[in-house]
Amino acid sequence: xxxxxxxKMLRRPRTWVTIIMLNALPTLIAVLLALTDIGPRPGEGxxxxxxxxSNGTFxxxxxxxxxLPLFLPVAVAVIAGDSVAGEAQSGTLRYLLARxxxxxxxxxxxxxxxxxxxxxxxxxxxxxxxxxxxxxFGSAPxxxxxxxxxxxxxxxxxxxxxxxxxxxxxxxxxxxxxxxLSTLTDSPLAATLGALAFLIASSLLFTLDAADALAPxxxxxYWLAFTDLFRDPIKWRDITRGIGLQAVYVVVLLSAAWAxxxxxxxxx
Amino acid sequence: MINTTALTKSxxxxxxxxxxxxxxxxxxxxxxxxxxxxxxxxxxxxLLGLVLASSGEIEVLGQRMPKHGRTVLPRVGALVEGPGAYxxxxxxxxxxxxxxxxxxxxxxxxxxxxxxxxxxxxxGGVDTRPVKAYSLGMRQRLGxxxxxxxxxxxxxxxxxTNGLDPQGIREIRDLLLSLHSGGTTVFLSSHxxxxxxxxxxxxxxxxxxxxxxQDELATLTAPTGNSVVRTPDGDRAHALLDGxxxxxxxxxxxxxxxxPSTLNALLVREGIRVSELGPERRTLEQVVLExxxxxxxxxxx
Numbered sequence: 001x002x003x004x005x006x007x008k009m010l011r012r013p014r015t016w017v018t019i020i021m022l023n024a025l026p027t028l029i030a031v032l033l034a035l036t037d038i039g040p041r042p043g044e045g046x047x048x049x050x051x052x053x054s055n056g057t058f059x060x061x062x063x064x065x066x067x068l069p070l071f072l073p074v075a076v077a078v079i080a081g082d083s084v085a086g087e088a089q090s091g092t093l094r095y096l097l098a099r100x101x102x103x104x105x106x107x108x109x110x111x112x113x114x115x116x117x118x119x120x121x122x123x124x125x126x127x128x129x130x131x132x133x134x135x136x137f138g139s140a141p142x143x144x145x146x147x148x149x150x151x152x153x154x155x156x157x158x159x160x161x162x163x164x165x166x167x168x169x170x171x172x173x174x175x176x177x178x179x180x181l182s183t184l185t186d187s188p189l190a191a192t193l194g195a196l197a198f199l200i201a202s203s204l205l206f207t208l209d210a211a212d213a214l215a216p217x218x219x220x221x222y223w224l225a226f227t228d229l230f231r232d233p234i235k236w237r238d239i240t241r242g243i244g245l246q247a248v249y250v251v252v253l254l255s256a257a258w259a260x261x262x263x264x265x266x267x268x
Numbered sequence: 269m270i271n272t273t274a275l276t277k278s279x280x281x282x283x284x285x286x287x288x289x290x291x292x293x294x295x296x297x298x299x300x301x302x303x304x305x306x307x308x309x310x311x312x313x314x315l316l317g318l319v320l321a322s323s324g325e326i327e328v329l330g331q332r333m334p335k336h337g338r339t340v341l342p343r344v345g346a347l348v349e350g351p352g353a354y355x356x357x358x359x360x361x362x363x364x365x366x367x368x369x370x371x372x373x374x375x376x377x378x379x380x381x382x383x384x385x386x387x388x389x390x391x392g393g394v395d396t397r398p399v400k401a402y403s404l405g406m407r408q409r410l411g412x413x414x415x416x417x418x419x420x421x422x423x424x425x426x427x428x429t430n431g432l433d434p435q436g437i438r439e440i441r442d443l444l445l446s447l448h449s450g451g452t453t454v455f456l457s458s459h460x461x462x463x464x465x466x467x468x469x470x471x472x473x474x475x476x477x478x479x480x481x482q483d484e485l486a487t488l489t490a491p492t493g494n495s496v497v498r499t500p501d502g503d504r505a506h507a508l509l510d511g512x513x514x515x516x517x518x519x520x521x522x523x524x525x526x527x528p529s530t531l532n533a534l535l536v537r538e539g540i541r542v543s544e545l546g547p548e549r550r551t552l553e554q555v556v557l558e559x560x561x562x563x564x565x566x567x568x569x
Contacts, residue, residue: 001369001370008354011356012356090355091352091353094318094349095346096366096369097316098318098341098344098346098348099366100317100337100338100341100342101369265279265313265319266318266319
């Protein structure tokens, strides 16, 4: 069933359009930077962007930092919000369940296929950004870490791979939320917008000092912690907390989705 | 093949299916009739484990549903409330994906089985165009093909001829009859009386959630013990047969007694012209209309 879901995701034109669009903004930024040579001052603008001008191998990270706060979660919410509700709307859900595919299996297969989509999207963005970055800005043999020490390009590559993994995991909370909402409604749009509302609420509360007590539990709280992978030595605290927090969201929301979906009358 | 005991489903305050005891036997073509909103589709969905019953028991192929869905459903082919397919994929790809999604569909025979069922439903020559470019009738045929993929012992079909032209309806009817003669039991839910009358051996009628009739079609439409005479000399016939005439409707008289030949001789001897004479049979429509208390629950009077 997991293979079937992944095949369906890969055969869907929307998957590839989304990935192309995710690449558009970082590529545009790279071209603008290369043409004008005006980088953001260190500490301003998206993470790593100021470092890109001197070393193009940093551009995959800058590109990920660009799409991370909004574009990537929106894409995840669209795909995940459609996962069950879209099947209901196209009339295929009843045939899948009467095939039969167990309802729990279907949910898990959907979540795995969303995870594969996120991984594919993040790897594609990083890959395109690497090619764009190295071609537009050239590569230096080494670069400064966030802590000021020197990182070789091999180290940057390894840590970029780790960042790709971390960012993919970071999206699971939003994905699980959209999947849960997708089992509640037969409208993919409603599920997607609900997940986006959840995301926006989290981002908003994070900026509010009065909500400080809630901050450690917000799903977006540790998203940018992937920059800690480029400290020397790596600062693991927020990374592990971020992964743990996403795991909690996935367990809670997937359980809610399971409880709802396995007892639901399929009337679509 | 299908047995339900006091099957009941309520949605909040509304009782959609009320204590239904279905009895579909092996080898039946069972016509499940009912007006729109009478609970047919809800019943079909409960048989397939899509809607969960409020109370009562369901047995399909001798096993409890929905508990044994994993072993029962691979042996059942279903078409529920219209076909469903991924619009951006071809019909072939849709069938293959659905087959791969569950158990009981061997991968090595998949391509051959897809070709076979497409041929069966009259889509054999279909190309790689996506389902979104299909006509309504083609989609309906594709839905039927999906139901036939694993040579099911039991077909549960909800309005299978929806969207088909008269030619297509005939083709599907012939297909169902040939599958039936090959040993497939068919459970056909429909509101088209003519369709059921032409195909089915047993009939169940659902009215506002209750099963009000369940019997052999032949029994339901058996001669009533009366005869029907059509004659232009209605008044004279009425006078002659006074006492035996049950009703007179224009030139049509219903007469008690089942001996048309004696009746004919009597009438002709008196010089009464007879244009039509035969035993009275109830049509399925009469059976259904008599059993059903109203014409449909989508009407609010």
